[in-house]
Amino acid sequence: MSARQSLLSVRKLRKQFPVHLGFRRTGMVSAVDDVEFDVQAGDTLGIVGESGCGKSTTARLILGLVKPDAGEIAFDSEHLNALAGRERKAIKRGMQMVFQDPLGSVNPRMSIGENIGFPLRVHGYSAQQIRNRTSQLLEQVGLHPHHASYFPHQLSGGQLQRVNTARALALEPKLIICDEPVSALDKSIQAQVLNLLLDLQQQLGLTYVFISHDLNVVEYVSDYVAVMYLGQVVEQCSSDELYRNPLHPYTRVLLSSIPQVDPEARRTSAPVTGDIPSALNPPSGCRFRTRCPLAMDVCAVERPVIRHPTAGHAVACHLYDSDTAERSAA
Ligand SMILES: Nc1ncnc2c1ncn2[C@@H]1O[C@H](COP(=O)(O)OP(=O)(O)OP(=O)(O)O)[C@@H](O)[C@H]1O
Ligand code: SF4
Ligand SMILES: [Mg+2]
Numbered sequence: 001m002s003a004r005q006s007l008l009s010v011r012k013l014r015k016q017f018p019v020h021l022g023f024r025r026t027g028m029v030s031a032v033d034d035v036e037f038d039v040q041a042g043d044t045l046g047i048v049g050e051s052g053c054g055k056s057t058t059a060r061l062i063l064g065l066v067k068p069d070a071g072e073i074a075f076d077s078e079h080l081n082a083l084a085g086r087e088r089k090a091i092k093r094g095m096q097m098v099f100q101d102p103l104g105s106v107n108p109r110m111s112i113g114e115n116i117g118f119p120l121r122v123h124g125y126s127a128q129q130i131r132n133r134t135s136q137l138l139e140q141v142g143l144h145p146h147h148a149s150y151f152p153h154q155l156s157g158g159q160l161q162r163v164n165t166a167r168a169l170a171l172e173p174k175l176i177i178c179d180e181p182v183s184a185l186d187k188s189i190q191a192q193v194l195n196l197l198l199d200l201q202q203q204l205g206l207t208y209v210f211i212s213h214d215l216n217v218v219e220y221v222s223d224y225v226a227v228m229y230l231g232q233v234v235e236q237c238s239s240d241e242l243y244r245n246p247l248h249p250y251t252r253v254l255l256s257s258i259p260q261v262d263p264e265a266r267r268t269s270a271p272v273t274g275d276i277p278s279a280l281n282p283p284s285g286c287r288f289r290t291r292c293p294l295a296m297d298v299c300a301v302e303r304p305v306i307r308h309p310t311a312g313h314a315v316a317c318h319l320y321d322s323d324t325a326e327r328s329a330a
Contacts, residue, residue: 141166
């Protein structure tokens, strides 16, 4: 990525969850393991990967909804781990989230105006200020001020996702983490909500972390993309570079599985076989090795470290270790 200052910087982020296995046995789910990335102001970082790869846990760790086991998160030049109480609340005001489920994300007993105004009320705004700001926000997200008196069940999924976006914007954040914001919507509505997010980014200079399992959606909105597999980032680069020149076998498999109008397009890899292994007991070495068509002996014993085969393109795969670089390029 460029030398511009990062708005969000994540280093060696790690989270395990204890789970009960029955008969008094417990285990640890490795949800996020040494995740690292930077997001520059005004950019969108897409995070993509199959279900259970740790996308939402990463988001929740950044927002402080879950405590990390290890790692550093810096936002707006502040190290979040070092902040507590009021200081942390003040800095967290600058980062908000839009969730996947439009209806589940609002309080059904509160009007749309009350839902959007809720964060303003928590931060001590007056009733008049809340009314004015709510009307402004409704217009900003393409709804009408009169929608403030509606209740959630009276709006469509697309309209509710606009409401959730308005609520996320209420405190004028710098960063919005969008966790699968359109995957619960009809295809025809998805584009409208994506375009709204892009317009708002232009108008307000917003920075996004955009989480999705849908590579087409991620390509549409992202400047940079991080590909996650079983809790780890396996590849990271600009969106153009990733879709033009995917390096990691997992990314190639993901891209080749996107439905294409041109059947020859993006056929860069054999289809992946086998189920995703359990995060309770991830494979040794490279976590993708049990499904990788190119796995070698070393893949079972050594965890691949991040390499940069070309400037700005990071990949964690033994095919790109320096001593095997020629083979990987062949
Ligand atoms: N509170 C929890 N307790 C136990 N395990 C959890 C908890 N939260 C997440 N996990 C596990 O951590 C792993 C990562 O989950 P996460 O929800 O972050 O994945 P995801 O990439 O967001 O998946 P999806 O695409 O389905 O939303 C999964 O194995 C999940 O079962
Ligand atoms: S490290 Fe080995 S198993 Fe993992 S993706 Fe690369 S080649 Fe495949
Ligand atoms: Mg999720």
